[in-house]
Amino acid sequence: MLWFAGIDIGSVNTKVALFRDGGPPHFHMIQSGANYRAAAEKALDEALGKAGLSRNDIVAIMATGSGTPRVDFGTDQLSDISCSARGVHSFFPGVRTVIDVGGQASRAIRVNDEGKVINFAVSERCAAGSGRFLQIIARVLQIDIKDAGTLSLKSSNPVIYTTGCAVFGESEAISRVAEGTPKEDILAGVQNAIASKIANLIDRVGMEKDCAMVGGGALDIGLVKRTEERLGITLLVPENPQLMAAFGAALYASHPQ
Numbered sequence: 076m077l078w079f080a081g082i083d084i085g086s087v088n089t090k091v092a093l094f095r096d097g098g099p100p101h102f103h104m105i106q107s108g109a110n111y112r113a114a115a116e117k118a119l120d121e122a123l124g125k126a127g128l129s130r131n132d133i134v135a136i137m138a139t140g141s142g143t144p145r146v147d148f149g150t151d152q153l154s155d156i157s158c159s160a161r162g163v164h165s166f167f168p169g170v171r172t173v174i175d176v177g178g179q180a181s182r183a184i185r186v187n188d189e190g191k192v193i194n195f196a197v198s199e200r201c202a203a204g205s206g207r208f209l210q211i212i213a214r215v216l217q218i219d220i221k222d223a224g225t226l227s228l229k230s231s232n233p234v235i236y237t238t239g240c241a242v243f244g245e246s247e248a249i250s251r252v253a254e255g256t257p258k259e260d261i262l263a264g265v266q267n268a269i270a271s272k273i274a275n276l277i278d279r280v281g282m283e284k285d286c287a288m289v290g291g292g293a294l295d296i297g298l299v300k301r302t303e304e305r306l307g308i309t310l311l312v313p314e315n316p317q318l319m320a321a322f323g324a325a326l327y328a329s330h331p332q
Contacts, residue, residue, distance in 0.1 A: 078132050080122075081324025082115050083155060084142030087178035087207075087291065089114040090318050091122040093133075094325035101126045102318050111142030137328035139320055141179055153327055155320045156184055156195050162323030163287050164190025166313045171283040174273055174302065174310070175320075176292025180205050181269070183276035185283065196279040198272055205269075206292035208244060212265045215248045216258045220295075227262035227297030234264030244268070266298045270305040277306060287311040289319040 081092040085107060093101040103122035107114045115138070123129060135150040139158040146152075159175045164186060173184040185194040198205060213220040234251055236244055244265070251261050269292070286308055292298055293316035303310050313319060 076132075077134050077329075078128060079325050079328040080119060080133050080136045081158065081321045081326070081328060082119060082136065082138045082140075082146065083158065083318075083321035083324060084111050084115050084138065084140040084146060085155075085178055085320075086141050087210075088317070089118045089140075089142070090321035091118045092318060092321040092325040093122055093126050093128065094322070094329060096329065100322055100325065102315060102321070104318070107142060111145040112147070115142065115146045116148070135328040137324040139324045150328065151331075153324060156182060156197075157192055158320040158323035158327060159289055160184050160186045160192050160323065161190050161326050162319035162321070163289055163313065165322065165326060166319075167285060167287055167311050170285045170287045170311060172277070172280070172286040174277070174286065174288040174290075174293075176206050176269070176273070176288065176290040176298070178206050178210070178291055181273055181276060181290075181292070183273065183280045185280045194280045196276045198276060206290065206295075208265055208269060209262075209292070209295060209298070211245050212248050212261065215245060215252065216261060218258065223262050224295035224297040224299075226259050227266055227295075228259075228300065230257070230259040230263035232257075232260050233267055234261050236264050236268045262297065263301070266295070266301040267305070269298060270302040273302055274305045282306070282308075284308065285311055287313070289313065289316040291317045293317070 083090040090104045138146045139155045175182040181198040288310045
């Protein structure tokens with residue numbers, strides 16, 4: 076029985092997918108912390124332990140994500156853009172546009188009917204274009220990031236942010252809190268700001284349906300809803316959107332082509 080592993084070392088979390096042909100994937104995720112290599116080692120070993128496997132059972136390991144250069148025990152390395160596209164394609168073969176909202180950046184990816192990347196655009200390095208912006212504002216509002224999406228859906232008057240910078244956006248959110256602005260309106264405003272940046276990325280690569288959203292940002296139902304409204308489409312979201320790059324990496328480890 077041949078097993079393959081994909082490791083996605085992100086700026087926030089490190090994800091592992093274990094895969095074998097004909098069977099469902101096994102997933103595991105931990106916080107990345109400051110040491111990417113240690114996080115990758117720990118995540119892999121814990122994933123193997125949960126699956127009742129050892130490293131000797133793994134035929135190949137594909138590493139991806141921002142921390143990839145620190146990992147030297149993998150069989151090979153590949154960009155998270157390619158891996159996200161491959162992972163999404165395995166769940167939604169009809170998808171031609173992928174929106175990946177990660178902790179460090181957002182990406183718009185165009186894929187062909189084989190799930191291979193044909194064009195992509197990445198947001199600027201400022202956190203305002205990524206899920207990090209939501210985490211910053213959740214901290215300001217003293218709420219769990221997991222509750223942000225549901226709370227934002229109660230908004231009736233979303234804040235309009237006057238800056239595209241996460242640092243100034245944080246300051247603006249603090250001022251809004253002091254003014255008594257409802258938390259849900261502040262959150263909805265952040266989601267609208269990110270959705271606008273996503274729309275700009277889509278304009279650069281061109282929209283072709285079907286379209287899916289993945290990455291940690293896709294766990295925020297408010298962001299999904301406001302991106303749908305901004306683009307005028309319905310987004311497909313897999314069950315574990317934050318794990319698609321790890322799964323795609325495992326698929327590439329098993330079938331490199």
